[in-house]
Amino acid sequence: xxxxxxxxxxxxxxGHAVLGPEEISRYLFRPIVSEYRxxxxxxxxxxxxxxxxxxxxxxxxxxxxxxxxxxTYDKAGERTFHQLAIQAEQAxxxxxxxxxxxLFKNNVDSLGNSYGMHENYLISRELVLKSFSKQLLxxxxxxxxxxxxxxxxxxxxxxxxxxxQVWEGxxxxxxxxxxxxxxxxxxxxxxxxxxxxxxxVGDSNMSEPTFVLKIGSTLLLLEMLxxxxxxxxxxxxxxxxxxxxxxxxxxGSTPLTLRDGTTVTALEVQEAxxxxxxxxxxxxxxxxxxxxxxxxxxxxxxxxxxxxxRQDYSGIDTEIDWAIKLKLLSSFKQKLATDxxxxxxxxxxxxYHDINPERGLFYHLQKQxxxxxxxxxxxxxxxxxxxxQTTRAKLRGEFLHLVRTTNAEHNVDxxxxxxxxxxxxxxxxxxxxSTADAAYDELINYVTEHHxxx
Amino acid sequence: MSMSKQQNIYGSSQxxxxxxxxxxxxxxxxxxxxxxxxxDEIDALLDTNAEEFVxxxxxxxxx
Numbered sequence: 309x310x311x312x313x314x315x316x317x318x319x320x321x322x323g324h325a326v327l328g329p330e331e332i333s334r335y336l337f338r339p340i341v342s343e344y345r346x347x348x349x350x351x352x353x354x355x356x357x358x359x360x361x362x363x364x365x366x367x368x369x370x371x372x373x374x375x376x377x378x379x380t381y382d383k384a385g386e387r388t389f390h391q392l393a394i395q396a397e398q399a400x401x402x403x404x405x406x407x408x409x410x411l412f413k414n415n416v417d418s419l420g421n422s423y424g425m426h427e428n429y430l431i432s433r434e435l436v437l438k439s440f441s442k443q444l445l446x447x448x449x450x451x452x453x454x455x456x457x458x459x460x461x462x463x464x465x466x467x468x469x470x471x472x473q474v475w476e477g478x479x480x481x482x483x484x485x486x487x488x489x490x491x492x493x494x495x496x497x498x499x500x501x502x503x504x505x506x507x508x509v510g511d512s513n514m515s516e517p518t519f520v521l522k523i524g525s526t527l528l529l530l531e532m533l534x535x536x537x538x539x540x541x542x543x544x545x546x547x548x549x550x551x552x553x554x555x556x557x558x559x560g561s562t563p564l565t566l567r568d569g570t571t572v573t574a575l576e577v578q579e580a581x582x583x584x585x586x587x588x589x590x591x592x593x594x595x596x597x598x599x600x601x602x603x604x605x606x607x608x609x610x611x612x613x614x615x616x617x618r619q620d621y622s623g624i625d626t627e628i629d630w631a632i633k634l635k636l637l638s639s640f641k642q643k644l645a646t647d648x649x650x651x652x653x654x655x656x657x658x659x660y661h662d663i664n665p666e667r668g669l670f671y672h673l674q675k676q677x678x679x680x681x682x683x684x685x686x687x688x689x690x691x692x693x694x695x696x697q698t699t700r701a702k703l704r705g706e707f708l709h710l711v712r713t714t715n716a717e718h719n720v721d722x723x724x725x726x727x728x729x730x731x732x733x734x735x736x737x738x739x740x741x742s743t744a745d746a747a748y749d750e751l752i753n754y755v756t757e758h759h760x761x762x
Numbered sequence: 763m764s765m766s767k768q769q770n771i772y773g774s775s776q777x778x779x780x781x782x783x784x785x786x787x788x789x790x791x792x793x794x795x796x797x798x799x800x801x802d803e804i805d806a807l808l809d810t811n812a813e814e815f816v817x818x819x820x821x822x823x824x825x
Contacts, residue, residue, distance in 0.1 A: 317821070320809065320818065323815060324814060324818060329821065363821075364822075417820050418816050418817050418819050419820055421820070421821055421822060639772065639797055639800075640804075643801055651816065654812065654816045655808055655809070659807070659815075668807075669804055669808075672803060672804060672807060
């Protein structure tokens with residue numbers, strides 16, 4: 309699996325914007341361009357760092373095979389961009405511009421323009437498309453109850469930032485409307501065996517437990533669908549119609565209309581999926597994400613459902629982004645004796661997502677013990693420097709290290725490793741989970757023979 | 763149904779919120795130095811001009 313995150317980027321001086329997005333992103337990427345002669349690169353941990361459409365800095369994690377691992381690589385991306393932001397501030401100062409660079413890991417700007425985080429899951433070609441409407445879509449539109457990032461809008465608190473966008477159910481196009489699920493045959497892998505499922509309805513998460521719950525719950529459902537586990541049929545008449553309602557109902561009671569005209573609540577969809585996941589955990593082979601980790605994810609999932617059912621969030625308000633944020637905002641709302649429209653609350657809503665660990669509000673809460681962790685800073689630091697050892701990212705990382713230290717001209721993408729001289733030699737790694745390959749070994753020998761060792 | 767208990771939001775004791783109406787949270791009193799201290803720390807991290815900070819943040823839409 310992998311996760312791509314688009315960040316918001318702005319620079320302030322005395323509270324006002326300084327420089328446009330294109331200029332700031334040039335400063336931000338300067339160290340990258342100077343080292344790699346490109347603003348679209350694989351970093352040393354085999355993840356991808358680049359400037360996306362509309363000057364969004366973007367980070368796509370290397371391929372991971374467990375939820376906890378994916379968390380560390382997602383956070384490694386934040387730390388990497390934070391370092392670049394610090395360097396950008398120094399470069400700006402040298403150019404006589406005093407400014408503070410902010411990178412936000414969120415999904416909306418002040419005008420309501422949206423950008424996102426995208427989840428990629430590898431699924432087998434056999435996975436039946438109709439399970440998407442019966443189980444996957446209903447799960448994904450109600451998943452915001454578990455892992456929304458929270459947002460103030462139109463005088464209300466919403467569970468999710470992404471909910472208020474134009475969505476489609478399933479589609480192969482990613483142009484005007486946004487499909488919640490996008491399955492692509494052009495996979496970064498063997499298209500005879502795999503398809504890539506792209507999910508773009510999720511919010512960007514600051515909280516580590518929330519991120520893990522988002523990915524983990526989805527992965528459990530996908531595993532169950534692949535295994536043919538019997539799951540309730542929640543096919544909805546009009547799935548997209550409900551997304552905004554679910555986002556503004558913190559009791560989880562939004563009635564969703566099924567194909568036969570009966571209704572089910574948003575919370576019931578999550579409850580049913582959780583019950584099935586508990587049973588699945590009993591029989592699931594202990595591979596990929598460890599069962600031990602999944603059992604903690606399931607425990608958290610249950611607590612979120614309990615909290616929403618009882619309308620008492622104190623049991624989850626250090627672990628779920630929207631609940632952590634709601635608590636912070638409510639405290640200020642009380643202190644200021646005001647309503648949701650107060651500009652200070654909007655400022656807190658945004659600054660919660662500042663990825664600067666010394667300045668961002670989420671990070672302050674985490675440091676002071678008001679937001680729990682799931683991993684450690686040491687694990688994240690290790691993830692910045694080296695790729696996952698249990699997927700093909702390991703091979704890409706090793707190859708990159710070799711060709712960069714020996715200055716061998718090369719081209720690399722998610723599947724392909726190529727050295728250009730003396731003769732072009734290409735290896736395609738079609739299995740994202742394979743960490744050994746004979747052709748790869750030959751390529752390494754070739755490079756070492758002609759370009760030396762590192 | 764009205765709020766029956768005060769909520770000590772960041773203090774040492776947590777009490778149940780029994781009401782589903784969120785606006786009613788505004789009626790609870792903040793109790794304890796813990797909350798005030800945290801809110802002051804948060805304040806110190808924020809730019810003074812809240813409106814400008816938010817309004818300035820404009821990005822083009824992504825995917």
